[in-house]
Amino acid sequence: MVFHYDSSDPLAVVTAPPPDETPVEQAAREEREAEAQRISDQIDEELRAERVALKKQEHIVKVLLLGQSESGKSTTLKNFRMRFARNKWVQERASWRTVLQLNLVRSVNAVLQALQDAFDNEEEEEDPLPFTDTHQRLRLRLLPLRGVESDLKRLLGVKAEDMLENSPQTSPRLSPRTSTEFYVRSRNWRSFLQASQINDSESSRRPIKHDGVSSQDATEVISSCKNDIIALWTDRVVREMLQKYRVRLEDSASFFLDNAERLATRDYEPNDDDIVRARLRTLDIQEYEMNVAEDGESRTWVIYDVGGSRTQRNAWLPYFDQVTAIIFLAPISCFDERLQEDPRVNRLEDSFILWKAICSSKLLSRTTLIIFLNKVDVLEYKIANGVMVNRYLPSYGDRPNDTQSVVKYLRQKFKDTVKHSSPEPRMCHIYSTSVIDTRTTAQTLLSVRDGIIRAHLKKANLV
Ligand SMILES: Nc1nc2c(ncn2[C@@H]2O[C@H](COP(=O)(O)OP(=O)(O)OP(=O)(O)O)[C@@H](O)[C@H]2O)c(=O)[nH]1
Numbered sequence: 001m002v003f004h005y006d007s008s009d010p011l012a013v014v015t016a017p018p019p020d021e022t023p024v025e026q027a028a029r030e031e032r033e034a035e036a037q038r039i040s041d042q043i044d045e046e047l048r049a050e051r052v053a054l055k056k057q058e059h060i061v062k063v064l065l066l067g068q069s070e071s072g073k074s075t076t077l078k079n080f081r082m083r084f085a086r087n088k089w090v091q092e093r094a095s096w097r098t099v100l101q102l103n104l105v106r107s108v109n110a111v112l113q114a115l116q117d118a119f120d121n122e123e124e125e126e127d128p129l130p131f132t133d134t135h136q137r138l139r140l141r142l143l144p145l146r147g148v149e150s151d152l153k154r155l156l157g158v159k160a161e162d163m164l165e166n167s168p169q170t171s172p173r174l175s176p177r178t179s180t181e182f183y184v185r186s187r188n189w190r191s192f193l194q195a196s197q198i199n200d201s202e203s204s205r206r207p208i209k210h211d212g213v214s215s216q217d218a219t220e221v222i223s224s225c226k227n228d229i230i231a232l233w234t235d236r237v238v239r240e241m242l243q244k245y246r247v248r249l250e251d252s253a254s255f256f257l258d259n260a261e262r263l264a265t266r267d268y269e270p271n272d273d274d275i276v277r278a279r280l281r282t283l284d285i286q287e288y289e290m291n292v293a294e295d296g297e298s299r300t301w302v303i304y305d306v307g308g309s310r311t312q313r314n315a316w317l318p319y320f321d322q323v324t325a326i327i328f329l330a331p332i333s334c335f336d337e338r339l340q341e342d343p344r345v346n347r348l349e350d351s352f353i354l355w356k357a358i359c360s361s362k363l364l365s366r367t368t369l370i371i372f373l374n375k376v377d378v379l380e381y382k383i384a385n386g387v388m389v390n391r392y393l394p395s396y397g398d399r400p401n402d403t404q405s406v407v408k409y410l411r412q413k414f415k416d417t418v419k420h421s422s423p424e425p426r427m428c429h430i431y432s433t434s435v436i437d438t439r440t441t442a443q444t445l446l447s448v449r450d451g452i453i454r455a456h457l458k459k460a461n462l463v
Pocket residue numbers: 067068069070071072073074075076251252276277278279280281282283306307308309329374375376377378433434435436
């Protein structure tokens with residue numbers, strides 16, 4: 001660009017070329033000016049792109065799943081993916097096989113450990129359980145599953161030192177649970193499996209080999225133990241033993257054991273109901289992007305799944321910024337349970353403390369809040385088995401000891417917390433859920449989607 005001197009513009013004199021400029025100087029000046037213009041255009045272009053990106057960001061719906069450990073966050077994420085990212089979900093289905101085999105084997109080993117401890121204890125009992133040689137034989141025949149548990153963990157990327165830390169505890173009388181939870185870095189396990197897999201289009205069905213361990217060998221051992229697993233789990237004395245010692249197995253252990261006939265076969269392929277039961281503790285923050293359609297329009301949703309145990313909660317804060325909605329998972333069946341990481345704390349109380357902190361956060365004052373009163377099926381089971389809620393929750397008083405009344409009571413408590421702790425008045429959507437029930441959860445998620453979108457659009461219009 002060349003500047004022309006215009007005496008009518010007082011500023012033109014400042015930018016005008018010197019009157020005695022030589023042709024060489026003029027060429028150099030014009031080159032400098034062209035370069036300056038190029039840089040200026042580039043900056044404009046970058047700013048424009050940034051604005052477009054920001055605009056796009058505004059359209060992205062960000063959902064954060066929060067709640068204590070084992071509340072059902074990852075299970076809710078699975079339901080989201082199953083409903084809104086179906087193709088990818090179906091592609092990944094087979095890769096859950098190793099995780100489900102591990103869940104089954106861990107459940108069997110937990111029962112075996114309790115059995116061994118009971119054998120030792122019963123010797124001193126006045127009225128011992130009627131154990132027979134069959135029980136000893138079953139225990140011996142199922143011993144190889146210990147090795148299979150380590151092998152499957154290794155296939156999923158668990159390191160040797162972590163296995164030691166996560167080995168079963170010994171005394172059912174002293175510990176409410178027969179085994180502490182194992183973990184794999186859940187973001188990595190699938191890539192770890194795939195890296196160990198033979199590469200071809202049918203890879204998910206091919207045997208996996210890693211470090212001298214083969215998934216085929218593990219599957220062989222599991223299927224050869226199938227009848228013994230079923231015999232152990234359906235044995236009357238073993239059931240009595242579990243009750244007598246109040247052995248608390250992991251939430252889905254009975255599901256895996258009830259389904260051993262199907263899970264412990266050579267050609268086992270997981271279905272959706274199995275996968276929502278599969279347990280892998282989340283240790284880091286997982287981010288899943290999916291396209292969610294509503295009224296013919298598709299929008300990008302990013303769902304963040306966090307680890308819920310106390311040591312993981314510091315990592316939540318950075319995600320509070322810019323989040324559209326929070327789905328808080330409160331397992332209402334856990335009124336008689338304690339936190340695994342701090343056995344002094346009742347799990348329901350921990351959920352209320354967390355919920356109060358979320359409601360009172362100024363950073364989240366404009367975030368849509370949704371709460372899932374989860375594990376209603378477990379609550380129902382406990383009540384059907386005679387557990388009295390007011391024994392653990394004195395404030396429940398003499399209200400009826402039935403599921404509906406407990407849900408109603410707790411729903412009101414969570415609602416009251418929103419009202420009393422939020423910095424400004426706000427709505428909160430409350431659902432009672434059992435997120436292992438994929439059909440009913442799919443309906444809930446549609447309602448959740450509509451609620452989030454409505455609030456999102458309303459907020460966008462107000463800005
Ligand atoms: N019966 C029953 N089991 C459930 C329900 N929701 C979750 N589970 C089971 O509870 C276990 C824990 O669920 P997760 O979704 O892994 O829990 P989480 O909140 O992600 O836990 P962390 O990753 O440790 O923070 C899994 O075995 C689930 O299948 C429910 O509504 N009913």
